[in-house]
Amino acid sequence: MDDLHIRRSILADPNARDEAMTEAIKSDPAKQKFVNEIEALDEKIFSAMNVPVPEDLCNKLILRQTLASHQQQKSKTRVRLAMAASVAFVLGLTVNFMMFSSTYKNLGDYAIAHVDHEASHFSNTDKANVTLASLNQKMASFKGSFDSTFGTLIFADYCRFDGSKSLHLVFQGESSPVNVFIVPNDEEIEFNAKFSNDLLEGRSLNFNHSNVIVVGDKSEPLNQWQERINNNITWSI
Amino acid sequence: MATKQVRYEALVKALHADLYRYAYWLCHDKHVAEDLVQETFLRAWRALDSLKDEKAAKSWLITILRRENARRFERKRFDMSEYEEATITDVKATSNEQEIENHWLREKIAQMPEEYREPLVLQVIGGFSGEEIAKMLSLNKNTVMTRLFRARNQLKEAVDDEPKLRGLHNG
The missing domain is CATH 1.10.10.10 (Winged helix-like DNA-binding domain superfamily/Winged helix DNA-binding domain)
Structure with a gap:
């Protein structure tokens, strides 16, 4: 191993040497002296390069990162809060919409459904058990009254008519009960003058504050019923 | 989160001095060196999850720092002055x-x-x-x-x- 090569590798890296180099250095005092020199030089270089590090640098680094990630977390929390609020808001709207909006699109559909639902409660042979006075008392909340009794009134009471308070009257018909609904005007629900399904038929009349709906079997003379109501009813302001 | 913080702090404590010295010899300016180290560690924090091998941490940080230093020159080319004697630490007075x-x-x-x-x-x-x-x-x-x-x-x-x-x- 030649001298120049050894000198070069020691200068390049004083700490790294292979066996051949170690042997060569051991056997030659001049080389050993050179190694010692370079090791001393390296110590000096290390000492010179070891510039003082600002004392607070370590803390600064940790503080800066802590602040940065805190800021990040804060904005994350804010975003999460905003998202939660949005979800709650939409949920509220949906519930509101589902609870309080009309399930049926028009008066007819609802009236028929209502009659169907309660058909079993009434029989055409039931006796009349509602007086004109108690009927008119109930009518008062719709700002209307009947002048005289017409037909046989089997039943008269308040009903939920698709979310709004209404009066449900059941008269004895020719073969089956005839239902009359007094329903406050509702802008959401579509008014239809005539409607029917397979069995039932209905007519609606629109007054100032209320709709009067008559629903009965197709065989019932609904026009007559409607006329009778129309002639008998008086609306107050 | 907590473990990431712990890792980060350990990394800062173990390596900030070497990194600062390296930065110092790269730019010969105490303040620039400090900025470089801060920028490097901030980037390191963001990418800490990508550091799998803790043994490679030092060379990883040095790579980030070199990139930061190069970016410094891209930003202000006019700052690329030659070494000035005044910027070298003056320790004569108290040494x-x-x-x-x-x-x-x-x-x-x-x-x-x-x-x-x-x-x-x-x-x-x-x-x-x-x-x-x-x-x-x-x-x-x-x-x-x-x-x-x-x-x-x-x-x-x-x-x-x-x-x-x-x-x-x-x-």
Whole structure:
């Protein structure tokens, strides 16, 4: 191993040497002296390069990162809060919409459904058990009254008519009960003058504050019923 | 989250000094070096999950710092001034003989061409092997070894000439 090569590798890296180099250095005092020199030089270089590090640098680094990630977390929390609020808001709207909006699109559909639902409660042979006075008392909340009794009134009471308070009257018909609904005007629900399904038929009349709906079997003379109501009813302001 | 914080703090404590020194020898300015280290650690925090091998942390950080330093030059080209004596740490006032010696050698190191100084700093301060340095600087190993040899050789010659120079200064 030649001298120049050894000198070069020691200068390049004083700490790294292979066996051949170690042997060569051991056997030659001049080389050993050179190694010692370079090791001393390296110590000096290390000492010179070891510039003082600002004392607070370590803390600064940790503080800066802590602040940065805190800021990040804060904005994350804010975003999460905003998202939660949005979800709650939409949920509220949906519930509101589902609870309080009309399930049926028009008066007819609802009236028929209502009659169907309660058909079993009434029989055409039931006796009349509602007086004109108690009927008119109930009518008062719709700002209307009947002048005289017409037909046989089997039943008269308040009903939920698709979310709004209404009066449900059941008269004895020719073969089956005839239902009359007094329903406050509702802008959401579509008014239809005539409607029917397979069995039932209905007519609606629109007054100032209320709709009067008559629903009965197709065989019932609904026009007559409607006329009778129309002639008998008086609306107050 | 907590473990990431712990990892980060450990990394800062263990490596900030070496990193600062490396930055210092890269830019010869205490304040710029500090900024570089801060920027490096901030980037390191963001990418901490990508650091799988803790042993590679030092070279990973140095790679980030070198990139930051390069970016500094992209940003302000006019800042690319040559080494100025005034920017070198002045420790003369309150120092002993060792410090004077250090100061003198620091000037010599600072005057060395960048391409010689950088591998030497990585070797002496970073404790990296020739191969590792070659990898970090994207050079081949022989080139790195040659530069290390030249760097030390220059410093050796400077030190060998020192008494003469000292004498001149003192006289």
